[in-house]
Amino acid sequence: MNRYTWSSSLAYILTTAGATIGFGATWRFPYSVGVNGGGAYVLTFIIAMFLLGIPMILVENVIGRRAHKNSVDAFSATYQNKNFSKYWKIVGIMGLIGCFGIIAYYMVLGGYVITYIWNILIGNLDLSTPITQAITKEFYDVNIKHSPFHITIYTLIFIFLNWIVLVRGISNGIEASMKFLMPLLFIFLIAIVIRNVTLPGAMEGVKFYLIPNFSKITPQLFIEVLGQVFFALSLGFGVMITLSSYLNKQENLIKTSVITAIINTIIALLAGFMIFPSLFSFGLSPDSGPPLVFEVLPIVFSHMHFGSIIAWAFFTLLLIAAFTTSVTLYEVLVTATQEKLNLSRIASVTLVLALTFIAGNIPSIMAYGPWSNIKILDRNIFDAFDFISANIFFVLTGLGSAIFVGWVLGDDAKDELGNGVKNKNIINIWFNYVKFIIPIIIFVVFIYGLKDVFIK
Template structure:
């Protein structure tokens, strides 16, 4: 394939994609949404949604990305079925970039929170050697996260610099190396945490809450939360899958990699719940604490455990690794566009991307609860607004338009693209294509209208 780099093997590509999709979505966002939505009902609905919407949409973005081996904006150009594709379709790529910017604006700040917790636990500012109360962890969270703009600025900058050092190695080389070493460490840490939690005295209660569906909890909000989480968890709608698959060779089996990615992501998200819920119920901590669940509630849990400080540092290190394997590919979406579309040298493109997001996104987000607390967008602070606008508008609309682009513009070209390396899958691809063309757009539109109403109108 042209002068572009390619993944060294299918395994490294799968690890890179797994890394991109197993970030805070699985380790931070999924557990607190499970807690807020009553446990097992949410988990069951999430697993079904991954199969019904997640995996088919991974294949959509893989087909778009690999077709021209180009950045996530120009991927919506070229020819299809003998006709030149209307330039207006590149707007979909630009929308994906807006979503990528929006998520990174606050995502890196959460990385700063995690680094701040690791620092404070190691240096004894958050002492977990004796049992701590909910009041103490809430007070620490307010003091060290919500009202500590300078400390979080430094921590976020450190996290950005770690990303910079890896990204300088190249689009494939940096991400591939990081995924190759970090993903096995992530899996080992997760397994260790799960084994520790499952051996606790009250673990069974937590497992029951987590896995037993209470069908009375199923509601319109639960469906909106689940489908939003599927897009978030699989990095759909902000150019990540399109960019990563643009480095995939033509002989790779896209059907196989899409299924493996969806299954692996679902598995890791579900395993993440076993790291958290058994211990919450053992020590009587409320599972519905919301986004601050891992920061306010889990330190209480670790303070009850033998070697609690070590386990807390291990857990937050796991979060850090998960965040890093996701932030690298999202940055790469923007960097690749600057390199290929605007012919900017890679080092300069990295500086522009990381620096621009830090100044325009990270700094306002980390000041949203303190120095800029009076500034609101659609009634939300800056941090929450970046989350709501990127997840509710850009992710979902971009995914909707990707499905329409594949079904109605690329048509047979999309089927041909997927057949490269997947020759034995004619029937599956025909079923997938019909589903993408007629059913998925309707499902996504329903989610978009419902979530838009819930976030911005109600």
């Protein structure tokens, strides 16, 4: 099969970096840092990135590039005269299900962000003078939780933006957009960081963020951080498998994987510098949890000069980060649909976006309104999509991927990784680590992630 390949290493790196930045780095990571004691979480995250993140990026890259197929067929392709059991496709299917689960609420979060951008622009959320958390909570309740019609419209706008890029394909759509959006994201990010770290009292926030309290580094924290790494790097979604299926055989997978992990870590760390210095500067609590971005930060902006402009820039940055991830999430399902059903690009894109909107986005929107009484594992629909995807499907897909590479592909995996790599010792170390150690780590993460289901 003739398959498009990325025009350059930079194009691939920008796209994979965009896939991993999203809300994982700009929303989930900062609030996780806040509720887990600051620097202790940051240090543990960096360690976990090397212990789990980079090895697993390589696992998914090897699976994707060796097959040059979608994230389901990549587990059953013939390679070097070996035929793999069709049952390994189950691993790829689990990844698709998990990817759908993330899309189900992720696009709605994109709608939330557009809601804030629009209301700041029209002055409905006035941040030109100091406000209180009571005001931001009321705004969130009125415009997000209890306004399903408006959120549906904003979510559809976000989805339509994805459709415009996706129908143009890998080269003219995703690759072209990443070359523009990723530099723009860095510009917005650096500008906001510079503004925040120069605020009076900001250094207290920097200390909270960077200086670890080693007593807070516990086995429980470490396992939680390992789970965050899965989300942060889009592992188990099928994203890396899909994107690497467009890589040429000469690409150095080790180099691109390390760069991807480093960029993701830098973006996540910079996201913290956007937030914690300003929180401490204005005496606000860093441990607000998920509402941090939507209910707490607007208070911070309202105390700044040109607060509305800074807030608009911040939420625009969130939107760009969300968009760079959402197009790659969709691409997983689009590629599988296009190849499995033999559809045209525009037909597969339209079908995927329409079905995920009906089956996923609408239930997530209704989860805080008319369908708030519907509970799955003691969670509303929105939170259930997140929990089930992140704690079950992603982790099991990651576990299956590691076993597939270590115990099924065997030497074929080493040969695939060896393309463009001169140091074979690194390859052997990685392979044995993936074969014997990674499955144990992922299994522990899986069991820990389900603790809330079985322990009340």
